Amino acid sequence: SVAADDQKFCLQEVLDTFKLCLTENKEVYLEHYVAGWRGLVKFLSSLGSVFGFISKDAVNKIKILVGYMEGENGSQYVTIQSMVKYELENELVDLTKRGSHPESGSRTLLRLHRALRWLELFLERLRTSSEDSKTSVMCSESYNESLAQHHPWVIRKTAGMAFCVLPGRAAFFEVMNVGTPEQVVAMLGEALPLISEVYQITEELYTQNNMLDLP
Numbered sequence: 550s551v552a553a554d555d556q557k558f559c560l561q562e563v564l565d566t567f568k569l570c571l572t573e574n575k576e577v578y579l580e581h582y583v584a585g586w587r588g589l590v591k592f593l594s595s596l597g598s599v600f601g602f603i604s605k606d607a608v609n610k611i612k613i614l615v616g617y618m619e620g621e622n623g624s625q626y627v628t629i630q631s632m633v634k635y636e637l638e639n640e641l642v643d644l645t646k647r648g649s650h651p652e653s654g655s656r657t658l659l660r661l662h663r664a665l666r667w668l669e670l671f672l673e674r675l676r677t678s679s680e681d682s683k684t685s686v687m688c689s690e691s692y693n694e695s696l697a698q699h700h701p702w703v704i705r706k707t708a709g710m711a712f713c714v715l716p717g718r719a720a721f722f723e724v725m726n727v728g729t730p731e732q733v734v735a736m737l738g739e740a741l742p743l744i745s746e747v748y749q750i751t752e753e754l755y756t757q758n759n760m761l762d763l764p
């Protein structure tokens with residue numbers, strides 16, 4: 550039916566949006582970055598309501614960024630690079646402690662950027678996993694190596710409980726809706742270098758500007 554088609558979700562399409570992220574001179578388009586996250590959130594929601602508290606936060610951050618992109622200074626929010634430059638030059642970022650700009654584009658994007666590292670680690674584990682590997686273990690290992698370092702105990706605890714109800718590897722591959730496990734592995738092999746490049750470029754930008762710890 551049409552309704553069933555609508556719900557059909559293919560992770561490849563999402564990961565493909567990260568292909569569109571890079572400009573010719575290796576800047577990152579905010580529009581496609583945000584679109585990629587939108588798709589990931591949709592995928593997460595399809596895994597069940599337990600992940601609601603995670604997607605809610607991601608959706609909120611997407612909304613903040615879209616608000617800037619569609620706002621009166623939207624022309625400054627074309628790439629992550631132009632956003633950071635604009636917000637820094639106009640003192641629109643709280644640099645060391647929360648102040649008058651608690652929801653700057655730069656600090657908001659930094660949260661998604663850290664989550665992208667989790668995604669990279671998790672997808673790489675999935676790609677190289679064997680049939681009896683546990684998604685919950687791959688997920689929490691990736692989380693502990695990345696995002697967890699930025700989360701307080703309560704969130705780490707809640708996230709840990711959510712990971713436990715992740716579908717097993719076979720079911721997980723199926724909801725990705727890419728094809729056979731071999732096709733999933735091949736797709737991940739293509740998508741990962743792109744995600745990794747977007748991550749590296751953003752990481753460099755934030756490092757250069759001393760913005761890796763924005764409150």
Ligand code: 1PZ
Nearest residue numbers: 589590592593602603606607660661664667688696704708
């Ligand atoms: C497939 C399994 C999905 C596991 C996702 C792993 C990430 C777990 C993150 C749990 C955190 C959710 C609660 C929100 C916490 C926020 O406090 C933090 C910091 O933001 P601040 O409070 O400073 O404004 N938010 C984040 O760290 C952003 C988290 C975004 C996570 C998006 C995951 C999308 C997953 C896609 C799945 C393919």
